């Protein structure tokens with residue numbers, strides 16, 4: 001719920017407005033700080049309300065952006081439409097929507113755990129669909145707006161250590177591509193972000209860590225992709241070429257590799 005003791009912006013000072021789902025830590029929190037530095041009025045959601053409140057206090061104290069926070073578990077997909085309406089009322093509109101919520105369990109080729117895998121799909125993919133459909137409908141009616149989904153390079157190939165995570169991100173990429181093709185004619189931009197390794201809590205679960213960038217650097221590159229209204233952006237850009245090679249490795253070789 002909104003527990004933010006701040007006033008709405010005055011009409012003579014219109015601010016761009018954004019929602020970030022999954023903003024309590026890592027890339028989402030860094031992006032919230034980056035958007036706030038551009039003067040955005042933000043609605044931030046995640047489960048850990050204490051972290052969100054600290055972030056809200058930090059952003060509101062700096063005085064450039066403004067911030068409201070909402071406790072929400074994306075596994076409660078049925079709550080998304082109502083919470084979206086509340087955020088829209090509180091913000092007074094919407095220009096940018098970012099779905100960043102995601103989970104990954106430690107990579108383990110010997111683990112076959114349906115409960116865990118279904119949870120990954122619920123958070124990374126089904127939660128995204130629950131939010132993005134009503135957001136897309138609103139932007140389509142308004143004839144404008146910008147949707148951003150945080151996918152992953154992991155969605156470009158099925159790896160033996162994390163099949164459900166890879167599938168959740170591949171599904172998200174394809175869903176976003178379909179939304180883009182559906183909404184482009186209505187003036188709506190849809191951007192798919194594919195980060196490589198970023199130094200956040202999630203990276204503890206990665207099988208190998210090779211040259212990660214900071215969450216702040218990732219947020220800067222995501223902001224540039226938003227400003228440029230890109231369709232797809234690898235973050236950082238070098239992953240485009242890494243994944244081009246990885247995508248072309250024949251399956252019979254890829255399955256023997258430790259990737």
Ligand SMILES: NC(=O)c1ccc[n+]([C@@H]2O[C@H](COP(=O)([O-])OP(=O)(O)OC[C@H]3O[C@@H](n4cnc5c(N)ncnc54)[C@H](OP(=O)(O)O)[C@@H]3O)[C@@H](O)[C@H]2O)c1
Pocket residue numbers: 021022023024025026027028045046047048049072073074075100101102103123150151152153194195196197198199200201202203
């Ligand atoms: N770090 C990387 O190397 C990397 C690489 C590629 C893609 N990504 C993607 O980047 C996104 C952000 O991850 P991160 O690296 O910044 O890790 P993180 O610090 O663990 O952030 C994950 C965010 O998702 C939220 N979240 C998780 N489960 C949720 C739920 N059930 N309901 C609502 N929010 C939920 C978390 O908030 P609460 O826990 O407070 O709910 C948190 O804000 C994810 O989609 C991830 O897949 C990360």
